[in-house]
Amino acid sequence: MTQGISRLDLPRAFPDHTQLPESDGTFVKNFQEHPQSIFLTDSLTPILQQRHPDGYYAIGQDCGIYWRETDPPEQGAEAPDWFYVPNVPPLLNGQIRRSYVLWREFITPLIALEFASGDGSVERDRTPLAQNNPPTRPGKFWVYENILRIPYYGIFLVVTGTLEMYHLVNGFYEPLPPNERGHYPVNPLGVELGVWEGNYQNQAQRWLRWWDRDGNLLLTGREEAEQERQRTQQAEQRAQESEQARLNAIAQLQKFGLNAQQIAQALNLSIEQVQNIMQ
Structure with a gap:
């Protein structure tokens, strides 16, 4: 180094998905959670392939969405049970995604769904981010509405088999009313989300399912084959x-x-x- 010139200390780069935890160490809360995610993804895949012929979209299932740097890192993330992000590559530099890092990609998910094992109070938590040190962890609902600004947010109460849907309007979540079929339109995708009762993965109960805009049930690959x-x-x-x-x-x-x-x-x-x- 040339004498008389001091070393310049640059701030470190924001971490990417390979440098952040891919799990917060919590258990999956119910046996329906993983089959439910697969059910949603399987039946929606033909719609997504039509919308994204280049394959640029990502589906997250109980994966972290990082929106701020914290210590520990998990405190700066929310992990929806299922979410869809349009117009992003499914792989990053040839690597499987470990999480979704908002400050790296900037595109917010279009829809996020939570499968609530309890009464939904955690998923409806509107507690804002407190400016104390260390900052208090904000509520999930508040983060989705104010930070991630996800246009469609659904809370599926597993015990009762009921669905609550919210739509972001002018910066705030408003309850999304069901249509005449009892489904909730997700207009940007041209589909409806609703509750279907039947057997899947050896579990006979109520499930979240997709319908097209005309009310036709979107089938899984196995259902189409059958x-x-x-x-x-x-x-x-x-x-x-x-x-x-x-x-x-x-x-x-x-x-x-x-x-x-x-x-x-x-x-x-x-x-x-x-x-x-x-x-």
Whole structure:
């Protein structure tokens, strides 16, 4: 270093997702949480692929969204049970995302969902960030509304199977009313979110599900495969029944002494078809 020039101390760079904890060490709160996240992602994937043909979107499931630097770092993050961020790469520099760092990417999630095991009071906590030292951890609702500014926020009460939805309007969350189907429109995605009762992952209960804007249920990959299997099975059954009906009709006409040509004319079939059936 040149004599007379002091060393310049630069502030350290803000950490990225590889330098921040990927978990706060808490347990998953109920057995429905992970299947519910998979259920939502699976059925929504075709919609997201249409909206993002370049693949630029990310789905988070119980992953931290870092919005400020704290010590410990986990105090500066919220971890929605499920959230969707548009227009961001699914990988960062070829690495799987460990968390979502807002000061690195700047794009806020479009929707965040919490699966509340209790009465939802934690998820509705509006406690603001206190300017004391160290600062008091603010409430989840307050962070989503005032810092992350997530346009759509849902609280699913697992015990009762009920859903509360909020929409950010002029900087504040307002309750989002359900439509005539009892669903909550998420207009930027062209879908509706609601509660469906049925069996998934060996659990028969109430689940969060997506519908399209016309009220058609968005199916999972397994449901689509099962629906296609049933359509194929029904088509085969109809073909068998039609074939059996032809056999019965030919047998009846043969009793009256009609030949193959006459039977073909009577049943509007070709002679070859009648002969093949009669063999």
